Amino acid sequence: MAPTLSRLKLDAAQSTPLYRQLAQQLVEAIEAGDWETGEALPSERVLAESLNISRITARKALDRLVALGLIQRTHGSGTFIAPRLNQSLTRLTSFTELLVQRGHRPSSRWLSRRLGTPTVEESLRLGLSADHQVTRLKRLRLADDVVVAVEESCLPGHVLSDPESVTHSLYRRLEDLGTPIVRALQHVSAINADAELAQLAQVPPSQALLMMTRLGYLADGRPGELTITYCRTDYYDFMVELTQ
Amino acid sequence: MAPTLSRLKLDAAQSTPLYRQLAQQLVEAIEAGDWETGEALPSERVLAESLNISRITARKALDRLVALGLIQRTHGSGTFIAPRLNQSLTRLTSFTELLVQRGHRPSSRWLSRRLGTPTVEESLRLGLSADHQVTRLKRLRLADDVVVAVEESCLPGHVLSDPESVTHSLYRRLEDLGTPIVRALQHVSAINADAELAQLAQVPPSQALLMMTRLGYLADGRPGELTITYCRTDYYDFMVELTQ
DNA sequence: GTTGGTGGTATTGAAGTGGTATTAACTACG
DNA sequence: CGTAGTTAATACCACTTCAATACCACCAAC
Numbered sequence: 001m002a003p004t005l006s007r008l009k010l011d012a013a014q015s016t017p018l019y020r021q022l023a024q025q026l027v028e029a030i031e032a033g034d035w036e037t038g039e040a041l042p043s044e045r046v047l048a049e050s051l052n053i054s055r056i057t058a059r060k061a062l063d064r065l066v067a068l069g070l071i072q073r074t075h076g077s078g079t080f081i082a083p084r085l086n087q088s089l090t091r092l093t094s095f096t097e098l099l100v101q102r103g104h105r106p107s108s109r110w111l112s113r114r115l116g117t118p119t120v121e122e123s124l125r126l127g128l129s130a131d132h133q134v135t136r137l138k139r140l141r142l143a144d145d146v147v148v149a150v151e152e153s154c155l156p157g158h159v160l161s162d163p164e165s166v167t168h169s170l171y172r173r174l175e176d177l178g179t180p181i182v183r184a185l186q187h188v189s190a191i192n193a194d195a196e197l198a199q200l201a202q203v204p205p206s207q208a209l210l211m212m213t214r215l216g217y218l219a220d221g222r223p224g225e226l227t228i229t230y231c232r233t234d235y236y237d238f239m240v241e242l243t244q
Numbered sequence: 245m246a247p248t249l250s251r252l253k254l255d256a257a258q259s260t261p262l263y264r265q266l267a268q269q270l271v272e273a274i275e276a277g278d279w280e281t282g283e284a285l286p287s288e289r290v291l292a293e294s295l296n297i298s299r300i301t302a303r304k305a306l307d308r309l310v311a312l313g314l315i316q317r318t319h320g321s322g323t324f325i326a327p328r329l330n331q332s333l334t335r336l337t338s339f340t341e342l343l344v345q346r347g348h349r350p351s352s353r354w355l356s357r358r359l360g361t362p363t364v365e366e367s368l369r370l371g372l373s374a375d376h377q378v379t380r381l382k383r384l385r386l387a388d389d390v391v392v393a394v395e396e397s398c399l400p401g402h403v404l405s406d407p408e409s410v411t412h413s414l415y416r417r418l419e420d421l422g423t424p425i426v427r428a429l430q431h432v433s434a435i436n437a438d439a440e441l442a443q444l445a446q447v448p449p450s451q452a453l454l455m456m457t458r459l460g461y462l463a464d465g466r467p468g469e470l471t472i473t474y475c476r477t478d479y480y481d482f483m484v485e486l487t488q
Numbered sequence: 489g490t491t492g493g494t495g496g497t498a499t500t501g502a503a504g505t506g507g508t509a510t511t512a513a514c515t516a517c518g
Numbered sequence: 519c520g521t522a523g524t525t526a527a528t529a530c531c532a533c534t535t536c537a538a539t540a541c542c543a544c545c546a547a548c
Contacts, residue, residue, distance in 0.1 A: 017525060043505060054527045059506085075506050076533030189477040190434035190452040208434040208452035222316075233433040261536060287494060298538045303495085319495050320544030 022061035041079045104143040111138040113163035122154050126223045133157035150200045153227040181216035188212050266305035285323045348387040355382040357407035366398050370467045377401035394444045397471040425460035
């Protein structure tokens with residue numbers, strides 16, 4: 001039992017209704033940090049029995065906390081401490097997400113989709129033998145029809161054997177095939193654009209570009225995707241939130 | 245029979261579900277090294293019978309280990325200990341942390357520590373009026389005595405009024421003053437080094453550098469720090485893990 | 489191929505959770 | 519008084535989770 005539960009004390013003789021007394025005490029307990037974010041509160045029935053009130057009374061108290069945004073309820077599952085508003089994710093904002101957020105219209109254009117053999121680097125990072133086939137995808141990423149990034153993907157043949165079947169989202173296609181990427185390690189670096197990149201990205205030669213190398217893993221832990229993205233920094237500007 | 249199997253003990257009376265109890269104990273056993281990498285775990289049926297639970301319950305426990313990347317399953321063949329891969333967090337690896345991890349010796353050298361007035365950009369992002377004083381710090385970050393980054397920090401005067409008092413860690417100094425940075429938004433971009441940067445970072449002019457702009461917040465939500473770090477990409481290579 | 493063991497999955501039921509309609513008692517106020 | 523609104527209780531419904539059974543699909547050894 002949570003320590004808090006035994007500390008709650010209601011007084012029926014008082015003029016303020018029971019459910020308000022309870023709500024008030026719960027607010028104080030939550031703000032004092034008695035529960036972690038995401039942790040389950042005692043169920044309405046437990047709360048009711050241990051305080052000798054009806055479940056409805058306990059429930060009305062919780063209603064107030066919901067209105068305050070302090071807790072969240074899930075039917076059939078329980079009541080949980082709500083995440084505090086501005087402690088958002090420690091997660092990378094994806095290409096599409098970010099552009100949409102900023103009011104741009106993302107799209108992409110295929111440069112090539114074909115089968116091939118892995119380079120030494122690729123076979124090392126993807127854990128393949130040299131005679132393994134790989135699917136190689138290359139495309140331009142656009143925002144409002146302006147090129148903002150060049151992206152090259154390499155996938156083991158056993159993960160994706162028909163390059164042409166990828167029409168829009170690569171990740172979506174992998175999900176449909178039953179082999180979704182569930183985790184990824186992403187390195188971020190910077191390079192000077194060579195002649196080819198500069199032409200594709202429509203920037204002057206030697207312009208500094210963000211280079212992001214993402215190694216995606218399948219559910220079984222094997223590598224399933226190696227993608228390198230070269231980003232123009234005037235458009236894409238990638239962001240992380242740190243908490244501690 | 246593996247020695248571990250007889251050590252597993254489940255308690256149906258406990259409130260935590262059986263499959264979680266089992267998962268927890270298996271994680272501990274695996275991390276204790278009870279099985280070699282690639283070795284087969286007891287089959288789901290063996291696990292179930294020896295613990296007097298249904299196969300599904302044993303299976304759900306294994307599901308969690310798969311999600312954690314600890315084991316791999318092969319249909320018709322068995323369940324095996326997965327090769328360990330770098331299990332980094334969904335967190336930014338800090339400058340010092342990363343270098344130490346890779347076996348380097350980090351240090352830093354002050355270029356300047358003084359009071360001044362904020363630029364327009366700084367006063368905007370830190371939420372200051374133009375006549376506010378700011379503390380300005382500039383230093384080189386070294387790994388094994390080679391420059392790997394140039395860092396410029398700007399802090400409101402009310403947060404840090406004596407620049408000279410920062411000797412080693414800025415964050416540590418702020419903690420000591422009772423105004424720690426508890427959250428930060430970090431933008432990552434790339435730029436071409438100008439003449440001054442190139443000279444400080446000891447790279448050719450126009451070399452691509454990672455530019456990381458970090459806006460740190462105090463516990464009360466006010467901005468407390470604006471730091472720009474220019475990183476050589478041949479040394480520092482910053483990494484995030486994505487999960488979803 | 490056949491066989492025995494493996495993981496994969498559809499379905500079920502019990503128990504626990506929040507959701508809601510209805511009713512009884514109390515209070516405030518004209 | 520009598521009415522309206524608030525407070526609190528009961529009873530029942532719907533959803534989720536946990537654990538079980540039964541059956542299917544795959545692999546390897548013979």
